[in-house]
Amino acid sequence: MPHGTEIGHFALALAFGLTITQALALFAGARSSSAGMIRLGWQAAIMAFILVVISFAMLTLAFLRSDFSVALVASHSHSLKPWLYKVSGVWGNHEGSLLLWVLILTLFGALMAGQLRRISDGRSTMAYALSIQGMISLAFIGLILFTSNPFLRLTSLPDDGNGLNPILQDPGLAFHPPMLYLGYVGLSVGFAFAVAALIEGRADARWAVLARRWVLLAWAALTAGIALGSWWAYYELGWGGWWFWDPVENASLMPWLVATALIHSLRVVEKRNLFHSWTVLLAILGFGLSLIGTFIVRSGLLTSVHAFTNDPTRGIVILVIIMIAVGIPLMLYAMRAGTLGRDTMAEAHALFSRETALQANNLLLVVTTVTVLTGTLYPLVIEAVNGARISVGPPFFEASVGPLLGLMLFFLPVAPLLAWKQASFSKIWRQIWPMLMITAVLLAIVLMLISGMNAFAIATIGLGIWVMTGVAADLFAVMGLWRQHPTGAWRRLRGIPLPRLGMNLAHLGVAVFTIGVAGVSFFDDEVIKRLQIGDHMTSGDAQFTLTSVAPVIGPNYNATAATVIKTAANGESSEFISEIRTFPVARSQTTEAAIQTGFLGDTYVVFGGGTPEEGFVIHIYEKPFITWIWGGAGLMVIGGIITMLGHPTRRQEA
Amino acid sequence: MTFRPVFIIPVLVFFLFVGVSLWGLLAITNGNRDTQSIGFSMQGQTIPSVTLPLLKVTDQDEFSLNNWQGQAYAINVWASWCPPCRAEAPAIERLSDHLPVLGINQRDEQENALDFLNTFGDPYTAIGVDRDGRASIEIGVQALPETLIIGPDGTIILHHRGPIFANEMNGVIRDALITLGITP
Numbered sequence A: 001m002p003h004g005t006e007i008g009h010f011a012l013a014l015a016f017g018l019t020i021t022q023a024l025a026l027f028a029g030a031r032s033s034s035a036g037m038i039r040l041g042w043q044a045a046i047m048a049f050i051l052v053v054i055s056f057a058m059l060t061l062a063f064l065r066s067d068f069s070v071a072l073v074a075s076h077s078h079s080l081k082p083w084l085y086k087v088s089g090v091w092g093n094h095e096g097s098l099l100l101w102v103l104i105l106t107l108f109g110a111l112m113a114g115q116l117r118r119i120s121d122g123r124s125t126m127a128y129a130l131s132i133q134g135m136i137s138l139a140f141i142g143l144i145l146f147t148s149n150p151f152l153r154l155t156s157l158p159d160d161g162n163g164l165n166p167i168l169q170d171p172g173l174a175f176h177p178p179m180l181y182l183g184y185v186g187l188s189v190g191f192a193f194a195v196a197a198l199i200e201g202r203a204d205a206r207w208a209v210l211a212r213r214w215v216l217l218a219w220a221a222l223t224a225g226i227a228l229g230s231w232w233a234y235y236e237l238g239w240g241g242w243w244f245w246d247p248v249e250n251a252s253l254m255p256w257l258v259a260t261a262l263i264h265s266l267r268v269v270e271k272r273n274l275f276h277s278w279t280v281l282l283a284i285l286g287f288g289l290s291l292i293g294t295f296i297v298r299s300g301l302l303t304s305v306h307a308f309t310n311d312p313t314r315g316i317v318i319l320v321i322i323m324i325a326v327g328i329p330l331m332l333y334a335m336r337a338g339t340l341g342r343d344t345m346a347e348a349h350a351l352f353s354r355e356t357a358l359q360a361n362n363l364l365l366v367v368t369t370v371t372v373l374t375g376t377l378y379p380l381v382i383e384a385v386n387g388a389r390i391s392v393g394p395p396f397f398e399a400s401v402g403p404l405l406g407l408m409l410f411f412l413p414v415a416p417l418l419a420w421k422q423a424s425f426s427k428i429w430r431q432i433w434p435m436l437m438i439t440a441v442l443l444a445i446v447l448m449l450i451s452g453m454n455a456f457a458i459a460t461i462g463l464g465i466w467v468m469t470g471v472a473a474d475l476f477a478v479m480g481l482w483r484q485h486p487t488g489a490w491r492r493l494r495g496i497p498l499p500r501l502g503m504n505l506a507h508l509g510v511a512v513f514t515i516g517v518a519g520v521s522f523f524d525d526e527v528i529k530r531l532q533i534g535d536h537m538t539s540g541d542a543q544f545t546l547t548s549v550a551p552v553i554g555p556n557y558n559a560t561a562a563t564v565i566k567t568a569a570n571g572e573s574s575e576f577i578s579e580i581r582t583f584p585v586a587r588s589q590t591t592e593a594a595i596q597t598g599f600l601g602d603t604y605v606v607f608g609g610g611t612p613e614e615g616f617v618i619h620i621y622e623k624p625f626i627t628w629i630w631g632g633a634g635l636m637v638i639g640g641i642i643t644m645l646g647h648p649t650r651r652q653e654a
Numbered sequence B: 001m002t003f004r005p006v007f008i009i010p011v012l013v014f015f016l017f018v019g020v021s022l023w024g025l026l027a028i029t030n031g032n033r034d035t036q037s038i039g040f041s042m043q044g045q046t047i048p049s050v051t052l053p054l055l056k057v058t059d060q061d062e063f064s065l066n067n068w069q070g071q072a073y074a075i076n077v078w079a080s081w082c083p084p085c086r087a088e089a090p091a092i093e094r095l096s097d098h099l100p101v102l103g104i105n106q107r108d109e110q111e112n113a114l115d116f117l118n119t120f121g122d123p124y125t126a127i128g129v130d131r132d133g134r135a136s137i138e139i140g141v142q143a144l145p146e147t148l149i150i151g152p153d154g155t156i157i158l159h160h161r162g163p164i165f166a167n168e169m170n171g172v173i174r175d176a177l178i179t180l181g182i183t184p
Helices: A006-031 A035-065 A071-076 A083-091 A094-118 A123-147 A173-201 A205-236 A249-274 A276-299 A310-340 A354-386 A391-413 A425-449 A455-479 A489-494 A498-523 A626-646 B003-029 B082-097 B110-119 B134-138 B164-180
Strands: A525-531 A536-539 A542-553 A558-567 A573-583 A588-592 A594-598 A601-612 A616-625 B073-078 B101-106 B126-130 B146-150 B157-163
Touching: A006 A035, A006 A094, A006 A123, A006 A425, A006 B126, A035 A071, A035 A083, A035 A094, A035 A123, A035 A455, A035 A525, A071 A094, A071 A425, A083 A094, A083 A173, A083 B073, A094 A123, A094 A173, A123 A249, A173 A249, A173 A276, A205 A249, A205 A276, A205 A536, A205 A588, A205 A626, A249 A276, A249 A354, A276 A310, A276 A354, A391 A455, A425 A455, A455 A489, A455 A626, A455 B101, A498 A573, A498 A616, A498 A626, A525 A536, A525 B110, A536 A616, A542 A616, A558 A601, A558 A616, A573 A594, A573 A601, A573 B157, A601 A626, A601 B110, A601 B157, B073 B082, B082 B110, B101 B134, B110 B126, B126 B134, B146 B164
Parallel strands: B073 B101, B101 B126
Antiparallel strands: A525 A616, A536 A542, A542 A558, A558 A573, A573 A588, A594 A601, A601 A616, B073 B146, B146 B157
């Protein structure tokens, strides 16, 4: 298709028009309860999605065919690139990633349209929400068409493309941004519901039931996206760590923290019809922070290792979108928040109740978000005050966020045990003291096995065990082991409601994650040595021998590969090959670490260059339990999805 | 429950954020967001003697500013977790063509610091490890990255806060080098 690019451009322009229809028809339809208008609106949402799919497919085709007459392909692709990276090159740049963003935005629009078509209860809320969603799509399609058009052609044809940043040439990039965007954009649905609630002046249990599945889906995707990004940085980029408190990472962490608070507070709205205004605010902030994060990263406002465009003019356009998208809802919020719970007869809850526990969860998560935001924006504020460009870095974040998360972990296992409205302290204590005992015993065993831990390490591992014990206790409660006869326990466990199973899996994920963090933070070890070929070095009880250093020719790079043989104490040996790759087209270098992954941790060998005369630099890192970090995140994702699948689609009277 | 003043707080905070961001962006577009406008309390004074452990094993056994008495040198304070430090790496490389650059690696992990040097280059004659940031305070460093240029008599000729880019190389750094009689 020689004119594929023009077809893609045209399809996007049509989608722009359809999102206008979507926004206006649904708004009018919801206001006047006109079934015809609402139908027109959701049909437009589905059509807009189909057109954006066509547009995205055409751009992908241009990358696959290496059509260098398209300016974007010429500057971000190369004919020698493997096909997978040609595809991932589509979103490895500003314009293409915006198109991916719009693709996901309209996908959610189409999914919401599907739900709107079916439901009878809460139709006007849903219609308002889809109208707001249409407005967001409209803004972003407009941003692409008017400032960041990926379909522009070049008048003179270059011989070949300008390559792609070699760091971005990795399978991680094929999956990490789409997943992250699924999370960011998914939060737009919760946001749309929040604005719908403000328009209607009502955020009741029925509203929460409609919104919560969407937020759970977005939360699971965001968790997966962040975890994949961290995995990518660690395994593929050889950065040696899993989290750097870089502005880009913080930009994804902030919406995640707010979304985590939101799934918990929506539960309170749903079950107890409380926290209306707070929940609506969280939903606005969740997506608002996704936008702000994207803005910070894209505008060049803060220096980041990940940044791929630094264009202040584009930044101002995005800032204007944020001002409208977040500013107006917040103004509406200032006027309407007090009326959101007006129709409900909220009952008071005691201080000692699950409501309080969830309030504490929300408060801690939001304080953590504010802390991260402060640390991220602080350099900017300082610059506004006295002109110095600075970076606050991990020492600030670790010291401030660590204790907040610790406090949260401490309360986490208690919350699910508490009853709504009014919990009985004596009843809870009967469940908590065995949990405390079990935690103490397990921690004592760990302390006997590993010596020389400091207080922070002990506290972190203790909290991990404590949360695990809490999960076990909740499952025991489901099985009725506290009160009922043990026969039938298995049947009761199998009959566990999916949301409760999901919650426990996610909480177990938190525990596993905590232990992973403790392992890496407190027990990692490293050795660096200059070796001649044939020399060896030791790390732990294993011996590492450098056997060869040789040139390697890759598909689009040249490399020097060092081969290191590890001989474990029991005589087993394994081979590590670490490479330094030079990409001639992009004129840059990357390091490929050799990693051996195991259940109890990783061994990481990095070749640091050198010459036969001086010797070759070899780094060996031991990263105990690092895999648990991603294992934990994986459990959280599965837990979130199971909760979503088991979540009721309409309100059930308890 | 109807209108309550607390509900205005989110929108106020939001517009504060928008204001600061807009300022930042406009300053970049107008090209006047520069990084050298704060006064430097230490400039013109004598550099205090600082001794630190070395980041890498070399023939010296410690990192001491005293060893450099009698010759001009530069000090660059950096860390692997500091994105602007990555951005200024090429400029530091260029600076090291003119005079020895001593690195002070502040509040960092050794492995990350070495990875940083592998990735972004190592222009440093020697690197001292300032694990808790105390030595940085001694020499008047408040934030990362900062660069100092020291004369042969130990006087701080220039104390520059923030990263060094082409602008600084052709401006303040050039001036300082000329003061020292070095042709940039």
